[in-house]
Amino acid sequence: MKNLAQVDAEINDLIEQEARRQATVVRLIASENYASAAVMRATGSCLTNKYSEGYAYQRYYQGQEFIDRIEEIAVNRLKALFGAEHVNVQPYSGSPANQAVYMAVLKPGDRVMGMDLSAGGHLTHGAKVSFSGKLYEVFSYGLDRKSGLLDYEQIRVLARQCRPRMIIAGGSAYPRTVDFAAFRSIADEVGAVLMADISHFSGLCLSGDHPHPLPHAHIVTTTTHKLLRGPRGGVIMSNREWAGAIDKAVFPGLQGGPHNHVTAAIAVAAKEATAPxxxxxxxxxxxxxxxxxxxxxxxxxxxxxxxxxxxxxxxxxxxxxxxxxxxxxxxxxxxxxxxxxxxxxxxxxxxxxxxxxxxxxxxxxxxxxxxxxxxxxxxxxxxxxxxxxxxxxxxxxxxxxxxxxxxxxxxx
Ligand SMILES: Cc1ncc(COP(=O)(O)O)c(C=O)c1O
CATH class of the missing domain: 3.90.1150.10 (Aspartate Aminotransferase, domain 1)
Structure with missing residues (x-):
C-alpha cells in the first residue's frame, strides 16, 4: 500500500507540520491532551472499514466476530473503571452523547436546568444557539457573583420554581469541584433526573481529585479525548433503569453505525487509565x-x-x-x-x-x-x-x- 506521503503529499505535510506544532508549543487548552501512540494506532486501524449498526452480539450486518469483542471489552473496561452499571461507547463525541441523553429523558419542550454558558457550562447544557436551547425550555443557573462558586441554595430555589425534568451538573470552564451529592438532593426534591457531564474532569473522578458522580447522578456523560487521553469520542454511563432508553436514543435514535476504530481506541485508553x-x-x-x-x-x-x-x-x-x-x-x-x-x-x-x-x-x-x-x-x-x-x-x-x-x- 502506498503511504500517505505518496498518495497525498499535501495532507501528509500538513499533518507533519501539526505534529511539529504540538511538539514545540506549550499547549494550555484545558480540553486538549496527547493521546498515546497505542490509542492513535487503534484509531488509525482497519476497523474504520466495518459497519456495525446495533450493539455487541445484536447487529444488523454480518461479519462482527471481532468488532463485537472489541465493543464488549470497551464497555466492560469502562464499567469497571467508573463503577457504572451500564455503558454506551457509541456516541460520536461529547455533544452527541449529551444529545442522546436529552432524547432518552425528555420530550421536546420539557424543562431542563444547566449551567449558563458564560458561567462555564457547555453549549449542550442549554445555550440558545444549540439544539438544547432550541428544542427544550431551559432554565440556566449561574455562579455567585462574589465568590465565583456554584451556589447550591440558589440552584435549589431555581429548581423549586421551574421544576425541571432534568438537571445537568458539570461544565467546561468551572475551575472548582462540583458537588454531585448536593445536585442529587436538589434533583430528588423536585423529581428531576440528574445528568452529570464530567467531560472535562473525568480522570480526576478516577484519581479521587474530584468527587465521583456515581451513584449520585442517574446518567453520566464524558468525552474520551480530554483528561482520559483517548480518541475523540463520547461515552454515556447510567444505572440499569436508564440503560434501554439511552441505547435506543444513541442507535437508532440519533446515529447509524458506530465508529469501531474509535471504540477500540477507547478500550485502549480505558486500559491505560487503570495503570497506577x-x-x-x-x-x-x-x-x-x-x-x-x-x-x-x-x-x-x-x-x-x-x-x-x-x-x-x-x-x-x-x-x-x-x-x-x-x-x-x-x-x-x-x-x-x-x-x-x-x-x-x-x-x-x-x-x-x-x-x-x-x-x-x-x-x-x-x-x-x-x-x-x-x-x-x-x-x-x-x-x-x-x-x-x-x-x-x-x-x-x-x-x-x-x-x-x-x-x-x-x-x-
Ligand atoms: C463539558 C463538555 N461537554 C461536552 C462537550 C462536547 O464534546 P465534543 O466537542 O466532543 O462534542 C465538551 C467539549 O468541550 C465539554 O466541555
Missing part, C-alpha cells in the same frame, strides 16, 4: 494547575473563584487591562496556546471575551511539574504586561521551544 501511573498523572495535573494558579495570582492576575481545585484556571485578562483575545493571541506568538473564554458576568462579547482559560492536562502528559508551571506563570505575566512587544514575544517563544525539548510530547 495514570492516577499519579491525574494528581500531578491538579498540583500543576494549583502551582500555575499561584504563580498567576502572584503575578497580579485576577482568577475566577480565586484559584482552582481541578485541571483548569479561568483568568480575567482585564486585571492586566487586556481582553482575553488579545492576551490569547499574544500568548500564541510566544508559543503558549490557550483559548479566550467568557468569564462569569462578562460584559464583553463571546468572540472577544474578558477571560483566558488555561489547563494542565497536556503539559502534565509531557512530564512537566511545579517548577515548569512557575516558569509558565512568569512567561504569561511578562506577555500580559507587554503584549505588543514583538521582540519580547519572540524571545519567550525561543525559551518555550527549549523548555519543550526537555519534555518530549508523548505519542508523536
Amino acid at each position: 501511573e495514570y492516577i499519579e498523572y491525574c494528581h500531578q495535573v491538579v498540583k500543576n494547575a494549583r502551582t500555575l494558579a499561584q504563580g498567576l495570582l502572584g503575578g497580579g492576575f485576577n482568577l475566577i473563584s480565586g484559584g482552582t481545585d481541578t485541571h483548569l484556571i479561568l483568568l480575567d485578562a482585564s486585571s492586566k487591562n487586556l481582553t482575553g483575545k488579545k492576551l490569547a493571541v499574544a500568548m500564541e506568538k510566544a508559543g503558549l496556546v490557550a483559548n479566550a473564554n467568557k468569564i462569569p458576568f462578562d460584559p464583553r462579547p463571546a468572540n472577544d471575551p474578558s477571560g483566558v482559560r488555561l489547563g494542565t492536562p497536556a503539559v502534565t502528559s509531557r512530564g512537566m511539574k511545579e517548577p515548569q508551571m512557575t516558569r509558565l506563570a512568569e512567561f504569561i505575566k511578562q506577555i500580559a504586561e507587554d503584549a505588543d512587544n514583538q521582540s519580547l514575544l519572540s524571545a519567550i517563544k525561543k525559551q518555550v521551544e527549549s523548555l519543550c525539548q526537555g519534555f518530549p510530547a508523548p505519542g508523536l
